[in-house]
Amino acid sequence: MGHLSSRLVWLAAAVSTVSMPAGAKSLLDYVGECVPFARAASGIQIYGDAWTWWDAAEGKYRRGDTPKVGAVVVFRKSPRLHLGHVAVISRVVTPRVVMVTHANWSRQNGERGHAEQDVTLTDVSPEKDWSEVKVWYRDMDGLGSTVYPVYGFIYGMPDKTAGRAVTRAHAAPELSGNDPDYVGALIDAYR
Incomplete structure (x- = not known):
């Protein structure tokens, strides 16, 4: 019975609804770390430091x-990002330019x-494989x-090779704005 009850607890956690990060009335009011923000914005239920998400x-x-x-881009640990970083893709502009919605990057006030x-997030990898970005x-x-x-x-779709049911993640409706600046994103990427 212990095995069954642990599976039921896991299933209940998997199907729970995505909640706003603590202290936020809306997703965009959030102030805090990137990890809880990415979890709420993407619906992907992974815990731990950003670099461990992969x-x-x-x-x-x-x-x-x-x-x-809706996918989460996972930054590796680096000298500038000691814990890595996670951000959620909000728009795909071109195969090498996207827009992300994230927390704890730029200073505001x-x-x-x-x-x-x-x-704007830009692929600058020599192989055009998104292994390096600006x-x-x-x-x-x-x-x-x-x-x-x-x-x-990391995509919100379950890994079918896992051999167990995993609930599909759903991105938050506030992931992208009504009028994103595609032209500005392209100018930023290619200037």
């Missing part, structure tokens, strides 16, 4: 190197942690100069 997704969610709306919607940075009012290593994308 391995944690194995057997639970599909992973790949193609950006799709002198503090980190705020949510940002439809931020991110728009509010403090510079443009694309940052730092290249960040990336594992890839």
Whole structure:
């Protein structure tokens, strides 16, 4: 009976609805770390430091190197990102330019942690495989100069090889704005 009850607890957790991060009236009011924000924005229920999400997704969610709306992009640990970073794809502009919605990247009003919607993320990897990116940075009012290593994308679709039922994740309705600046994203990416 213990095995059955643990499976029922797991199933209940898997089908629970996605909630807003603590202290936020809406997704975009959130101030805090990127991980709880990405969990709420994507519906992907993974826990732990951002850089650990890639391995944690194995057997639970599909992973790949193609950006799709609602997918979580997982940044590797690096000298500038000691815990990695996670962001949610809000728009695909071109095969090498997307927009993300994330938290705890740029400073706003002198503090980190705020949510940002439809931020430009550009693939700068030599193989065009999204293994290295540059991110728009509010403090510079443009694309940052730092290249960040990336594992890839975690999709909200269950990994069918896992051999168990996993609920499909659903992205939050506030993931993207009504009028994202595609032209600005392209200018940022290619300037």
